[in-house]
Amino acid sequence: MNIHFKNICIVGVGLMGGSFALALKAQGFKGKITGIGRTRKNLIKAKRLGVIDFYTTEYKAAVQNADLVLLATPVGWAEPIVRKIRQHLKKGAIVTDVGSVKSRIVKKIEPLMPKGMHFVGAHPIAGRECSGIECATAELYRNARCIITPGAHTDKKALKKVVQLWKAVGSKVVLMEPEKHDMIFAEVSHLPHVVAYALVNSIAKTENNILHHGGKGLRDMTRIALSSPELWRDICEHNRKNLLNSLRNFSSHVSHLTHLIQRSDWPGLENEFSKAKEARQILE
Amino acid sequence: MNIHFKNICIVGVGLMGGSFALALKAQGFKGKITGIGRTRKNLIKAKRLGVIDFYTTEYKAAVQNADLVLLATPVGWAEPIVRKIRQHLKKGAIVTDVGSVKSRIVKKIEPLMPKGMHFVGAHPIAGRECSGIECATAELYRNARCIITPGAHTDKKALKKVVQLWKAVGSKVVLMEPEKHDMIFAEVSHLPHVVAYALVNSIAKTENNILHHGGKGLRDMTRIALSSPELWRDICEHNRKNLLNSLRNFSSHVSHLTHLIQRSDWPGLENEFSKAKEARQILE
Numbered sequence: 001m002n003i004h005f006k007n008i009c010i011v012g013v014g015l016m017g018g019s020f021a022l023a024l025k026a027q028g029f030k031g032k033i034t035g036i037g038r039t040r041k042n043l044i045k046a047k048r049l050g051v052i053d054f055y056t057t058e059y060k061a062a063v064q065n066a067d068l069v070l071l072a073t074p075v076g077w078a079e080p081i082v083r084k085i086r087q088h089l090k091k092g093a094i095v096t097d098v099g100s101v102k103s104r105i106v107k108k109i110e111p112l113m114p115k116g117m118h119f120v121g122a123h124p125i126a127g128r129e130c131s132g133i134e135c136a137t138a139e140l141y142r143n144a145r146c147i148i149t150p151g152a153h154t155d156k157k158a159l160k161k162v163v164q165l166w167k168a169v170g171s172k173v174v175l176m177e178p179e180k181h182d183m184i185f186a187e188v189s190h191l192p193h194v195v196a197y198a199l200v201n202s203i204a205k206t207e208n209n210i211l212h213h214g215g216k217g218l219r220d221m222t223r224i225a226l227s228s229p230e231l232w233r234d235i236c237e238h239n240r241k242n243l244l245n246s247l248r249n250f251s252s253h254v255s256h257l258t259h260l261i262q263r264s265d266w267p268g269l270e271n272e273f274s275k276a277k278e279a280r281q282i283l284e
Numbered sequence: 285m286n287i288h289f290k291n292i293c294i295v296g297v298g299l300m301g302g303s304f305a306l307a308l309k310a311q312g313f314k315g316k317i318t319g320i321g322r323t324r325k326n327l328i329k330a331k332r333l334g335v336i337d338f339y340t341t342e343y344k345a346a347v348q349n350a351d352l353v354l355l356a357t358p359v360g361w362a363e364p365i366v367r368k369i370r371q372h373l374k375k376g377a378i379v380t381d382v383g384s385v386k387s388r389i390v391k392k393i394e395p396l397m398p399k400g401m402h403f404v405g406a407h408p409i410a411g412r413e414c415s416g417i418e419c420a421t422a423e424l425y426r427n428a429r430c431i432i433t434p435g436a437h438t439d440k441k442a443l444k445k446v447v448q449l450w451k452a453v454g455s456k457v458v459l460m461e462p463e464k465h466d467m468i469f470a471e472v473s474h475l476p477h478v479v480a481y482a483l484v485n486s487i488a489k490t491e492n493n494i495l496h497h498g499g500k501g502l503r504d505m506t507r508i509a510l511s512s513p514e515l516w517r518d519i520c521e522h523n524r525k526n527l528l529n530s531l532r533n534f535s536s537h538v539s540h541l542t543h544l545i546q547r548s549d550w551p552g553l554e555n556e557f558s559k560a561k562e563a564r565q566i567l568e
Contacts (some may be wrong), residue, residue, distance in 0.1 A: 034558035051466050074477075125499045144499075164477045186489045188498035192505050194541055197560040199479060204539040204563035213566055214472035215409045215428075218567075220504040221476050225564040229557035233550050240545055246486075247542045251535065252484040256321040257478055258531045261524055273513035276481040283495055284500075 003168050004161045006031040011081055012053075013037050014100045015128060018136030020050045023169035026138035036062035046133050051201035060088040060267030068165065071097035075137055076234035079108045082119070086112055092156045095119045096165070100185060101238035102149040102178040110151055114163040118158035121178065123147045123185070131228050142170035149178040152228070186242035190232075191250055193232055196225040287452050288445045289378075290315040293350035295341075295365055297321050299412060300382045301356030305335045307453035310422035310485030320346035330417050342467035344372040352449070355381035360518035362390045364404070370396055377441045379403045380449070384469060385522035386433040386462040393433055396524040405462065407431045407469070408455055416513050426454035433462040470526035475534055478527070479514055480509040 008024070010017040013035040021033050035043050036059065043055035056062050063069055063085045071078045078097055089095075095113070099105050102121045109119045126144035128135055146166040150159050163173050176184075200222050204211055210220070236243055245254035260269040292302040292308070297319040305317045319327050319336035320343065326340035340346050347353055347369045355362045362381055373379075379478070384388050386405045393403045410428035412419055430450040434443050447457050460468075484506050488495060495502070520527055544553040 004470070077311065116417065121376075125497075127499070127501075133403070134562075180399065181292070184494060184497050187490050187494055188502050192483065192498075192502050193486070195479065195483060195559050196505060197539040198541050199476065199534065200560040200564045201532040201556060204560075205537075206471050206530075206533065209566070210468060210471055211563060213312065213409075213468050214476075214567065215411070217411075217508040218476050219462070220507055221480060222564050223504055223561045224501040225557075227561070229554045229561055232557055233554040236545055236553060237548070237550050239541050240548070244542065244545060246490075248543070250483060250486040251538055251542070253482040253489075254479070254531065254535055254538070257482050258535070261520055261528060261531070264521070264524070266521050269520060270500070270513045270517040272485060273481050273509075273516055275490075276484040276509045277511070278515055280484045280506050282493070283506070284499065 002182045003027075003029060003031075003165060005067040005165070007061050007066045007068075008032070009032070009034045009036065009069045010052065011036050011062070011069065011071050012073035012077075013043060013052060015131045015133070015135045015140070016071065016124070016126075018046060018051045018133045018167055019126075019138065019140035020070055020098075021073065022136055022138035023141055025050070027168055034062055034066065039278050040131055048134065051133060051136060059084045063088050063090070063093070065090060067093055069095045071095065071099070074228075074234040075099035075101050075105060075238045078105050079112070082109050082112050086114055086117075089114065089117050091116055091193060093117045094161060096162050098122060098124055099238075100189065100235045101182055102147075103182045104238050105175055106149060106151040106178045110153055118155045120154055120158050120162040120163065121149045121151075121183065123149065124166065126171070127227075139170075141166070144171050145174055146171035147181055148175050149181050150177060156249060157201055166175055182239050183242050186239050186246045190235055190239055190243050191246040193224050193227060193252065194236065194247065196222050197232075200225045218224050287311075287313060287315075287449060289351040289449070290353075291350045292316070293318045293320065293346050293353045293489070294336065295320050295325060295346070295353060295355050296357035296361075296384055297336060297417055298356065299415045299417070299424070300408070300410075301354060302330060302335045302417045303410075303422065303424035304356065304382075304453060306420055306422035307425055308436045309334075318346055326417055335417065335420060343368045347374070347377070348372050349374060351377060354383045355379065355383070357391060358512075358515045358518040359383035359385050359522045362389050363396070366393050366396050370398055370401075371402050372413065373398065375400055376446060377401045380406050380446050382406060382547065383522075384407055384519045385466055385471065386431075387466045388522050390433060390435040390462045394437055402439040403437055404442050404446040405433045405435075406446065406450055407433065407465065408450065410417060410455070411511075412530050423454075425450070428455050429458055430455035431458050431460050433460055435462060466523050467526050470523050470530045474519055474523055474527050475530040477511060477532065478506050478520065479534065480506050481516075484509045526558055528560055
C-alpha cells in the first residue's frame, strides 16, 4: 500500500469517514487515525468499534499533527470547518473531502488554504441508505469510482498523494474538472434523489398506507428517498443551478409523456419507452 | 393442493404464463397444460423446457377442452382474444388473466362471456425486468400478492375457484374492486414506470454515455425502464384517466420542490425530504 501519510484526521466519523478509516486499517495502515465530530457519544462508539484510535471535539487538537485531513461531513460544513482548522494545520498538510458537489467547495476552499498546504477535492461514488458509524464498512469504497476534481491551482504532488490514498481504500479514481463533475452529477445523482422524494410524497398523499401496495419496482425506485434529508438539502443548495436545469429538463420530459397519454398517442408513447429502455440497457 | 381444474390453457407462454405453468407443476398438478401463442418457435421451446404439455396456434383447439383459460398477454389483447375464444369455450369454463389494469377488462369481458362461463380478473404483483419463456420460474408468484377483482356480476363459485388457484401457485390473494385497484396501481406502479422512462430519457439526452456515471441509486431507480415498452404502453392506455391524475399530482410535487430550490428555501426543502423519508420507511 502506497500511503504517504502517518497521521490522519477524520472530520465527521459516520458512514463515509468511518468506512474510510476501516478501509485504511484493513489495508494495514500503521499510522494514527484521530476522529473529530459533533457528539462525543458517537466518537466514543467509533473508538470502541476500533474505527479510530483517538478522538477529540477540539479542532486544534484534532488537526495539529495530521498530515491528511478528511472532511467527511455534509457538503455545507466543509467551508466553515476549513475556516476553523486552517490556522492549526501542520506545514504540508493536505485536506480532502467526500462531498457530492465540487465546484463551489474547490472555489471556496482553495484560496483559504495557507501557503504550503493543499486542498484536493474528492467525490467517492459510494453510499448506503443506512447512515452513521454503525453502517461503516471497510468495503464501502471497494471498486467504487472516486471522482477527484483538481482545480486550476491544485498542487500536482498533493494531487498524486490524494489519488494514491483513494486507490488505497479500494476505489477506482477518475479525474474530472469540478464544473463538469457538478453538471454530470446533477443529472445522474441529484436529480434522481429529488425525483424519488417527490414521487414518495406524491403517492403517499393520495391515500393512507397506499405505498404498501407497491411491489419491488416501487421499493427500488424510492429507496434513495431514505437518504439523509440534511445531507441532500445541502447538496441541492451547493449544486442549485445545475440541479434547476436538470429539473426543468426532466419536467419537460414528464410533460411530453403526459401529453402523449392525454392525446392517446400510443405509438408515440411506446417509442419513448423504447428509447428509454435502450438507453438504460447500457447500465447492466 | 386444491385445484379444481384438469385442463388448463395458457394464452401467451412468456414470463407470466410460463411461470404460472411451472408453479402448478411444482405443486404437483396432474392435469394437462396447453399453450397457445403468436409464434410456434416460442411454443416449441416452452414444450421442450417442460413448461407446457401441448401447444397449438389455433384458438379452438387450445380452449375447447379447457376448464380454465389464463390470459397471460399484454392487457390490450385480453378483449380481442376473448372475442375469438368465447364460442369455443367448454361449458362451465372459467377465464382469468394477469393484467395490470382491471376496470376496463372486467367491464368489457364479463358481458362477452357465454351463459355458464365466467371471467374472474386477477393481477399478480410479480414480474421481472427480464421477459419471455427463458425467464419463467416456478417461484415467480411465491409470496407475491395477487389482487383479484370481482365485479358486480362475478359468479361466487368461479371466484372461489380462481382464488384457490392463485393461492396454489404461491400467491397471497387480496380481493379489491376493479376501480379501486386501478386508482391504487396508477399511483404505486404505472406512475413510477412512466417516471422511470422519463428520467432515463431526460438524463440520456444531456450527454453521450452520461448514464455510466450513475451509481447504485440511479441503477435501482431506473431498472423498471427496462420493462417491455409494448406491455407498458398497453397499461397506460388501459388506465389512462387514473394515470393522468397521478402524473398531474406528481408534476405538481416536482414543481413544488423546484420552486423551493429556486427560492433557496432550504429549510422548506429539507422538510419535504424528511416527509418523504418518513413515508418511505414503512416499506422495508
